[in-house]
Amino acid sequence: MESNQTIARQLREGQYDSQLCRLYGAEGAALQPYQERLCNLLARYQETYHQPCASLFSVSGRTELSGNHTDHQNGCVLAAGVSLDVIAAAAPNGTNLIRVKSEGYPEDLIDLSQRIPMPEETNTAAALIRGVAARFIQLGYPVSGFDAYTTSSVLKGSGLSSSAAFEVLLGNIINAFFADGAETPVSIAQIGQYAENVFFGKPCGLMDQMACSLGNVASIDFADPDNPGIRQMSLDLQKAGYALCIIDSGGDHADLTACYAAVPAEMRSIARQFGKQVLRQVPQAEFEAAIPALRKACGDRAVLRAMHFYGENARVMEQTAALEQGNILRFLSLVTESGRSSETLLQNIFDCRNPRQQPISMALALCRQLLHGEGACRIHGGGFAGTVQAFVPLDRLSAFRSGMEAVLGAGACHLLQIRSTGGMQLE
Template structure:
């Protein structure tokens, strides 16, 4: 690892410019300033001197492109890393405690005396910190205390999966500090999922962590979650004449855990009807043939959600093929199909019983009208709240953004890039 003062000089001299450019992080002056402020924050938080050996790491948020609620059923997804990230400065601290300071939040301290999940830590950052460290130890690596100061552009509730980015960031730091960089990106992603499921207490698939950890645009097949098959694609949206927009609906994810949990539960109930654990093990024809009995056994919404799974799982391969062939028109048509399926069959746009407030539905209606028959839009991520996604022609981008923000508020439309690099060590 390099000493903090040397890293500060490297930033000022432009030695870090190549790494920062690879992150698609915007203007270099802004990126350099962000790293300098990160180093200052680390020093303030932990009293570090200029001679402290440090490492700089980054992990991106992700955007789901297709495969809405398919990963937890061992299905396929299409996702991409984006140019909003968690950036961190980390260093060993000579103790048995991990100290994690995310800018603007209280410091989290996790003693490594016990590595078991704690009920008192559920749904907290401490749970993720403990969960990631515990798994590195389980793999035989000597994890000890370290300090992390992080700044995040992946805002909580943005639909870009800040939790997965945080998990991947911790995995990258621990991989570099303790594991001799021997953990591959998919292994770090699997560690992140387990930390979120077992320690944090949120049921989730593996898509978010894999997209963040691997980087670029990826089609991921989770038929065997222990060994997901990752297919990378080169996607240049600017060359195709489109921008990727993530639009904040204004609705919060708070109090929606039951809504999210019901999706895998109901899909699982359909699979269980056929003696299977997940829908990937069931044929769509079986569901269609057993429809009358199945509706009585598990309910109509569960059946419709299963039909969405089969459709979106198939669409992932079709969208990936369209991108590989350079058929962007076909890709956009499939994105719109995925959006309609999520609304009509998966039903993850409006929480059950919501009448007065239907923010996601409003956002989709506004975006569709602003596109004027061009491009595509769909729900983004888990649904029910948070964000939607739109692919917008560059020559219509300014007008699109203006119309969307007239209804949803200034700053609600974020124009992003697909980041080619996943979780990474930038320096040290």
């Protein structure tokens, strides 16, 4: 392991430029901010932990292109890694303690002698750290302590999956230090999901972790969640004449866990009427024939959310085909359909407990007004608050950003690039 000073010098001299280009899609002088960010990370790591050597890791955030709330029903999703990421400088510390300092937050200290969920850690970063480490230990790896300093450009609460990126980052660190790289991007994603489900207490699907871990555009079929079908492809939006924007509506995700949890719970209530666990196991024709009885047993919203699942699942496969054929206009028309389905059937665009505040609905209305029938827009991520996604024609981009930020505030519109790699150790 090289010294921190040596790695910093090599970064500034350009010896890591080929890797940084893969991560951020920039070249030449445009890489300088990324070089300095990593150099500053190394300096903060050494100031915090007084260790002269560390390894560097990066994991992308993710954007969901389609498949809104389908993964937890063993459905299909289309997602992509993005250029915003969480990075870490880390090294083993020779103890039984994991110490993680995330910039802007108190340090998390995890004693590996405790490898079960701790109720007081529910919904905290400490739960994710403990859960990822515990899962590696369950798999037979000799995990011991390490120190890590992390910093993130993934927008918290943005639907870009800052928590999933953090989980995958921890998985990459432990995989490198204690598993000799034996775990794959897919299995690291599954370990992250386990930590979030069992230790953090959020019943998420696997899409977020998979997209962060894999990078690029990935079409993922979760029919067999232990062995998901994966088709990766490239998407050059700029060449196609579009920019990918994520717009922060200003809505707060706090206290929305119950809203998120109700979506898979209601879908599963439909599946249980057929003696199944998830909707993917129920043929669509059987579901449709049973709608009158299902309305009485489960309620209209559960039926509507199930209708969304079947339509959205088929849409993902159509969008995958459109991208593989290079048919960007067909892809965008399906993005629009996906967004309408989330609004009208899935109903995850605002918190029904507080109908006076509808920031997502407002952001979508502004997008449609500014796009003038071109491009596409949709809810982004879990919904209820947070962000929307827009594919904006390049010749409208300046006016679009200005128009969105005039209402939602400066910096609300973020321009993203799709990243060609997911989780990685810089070497």
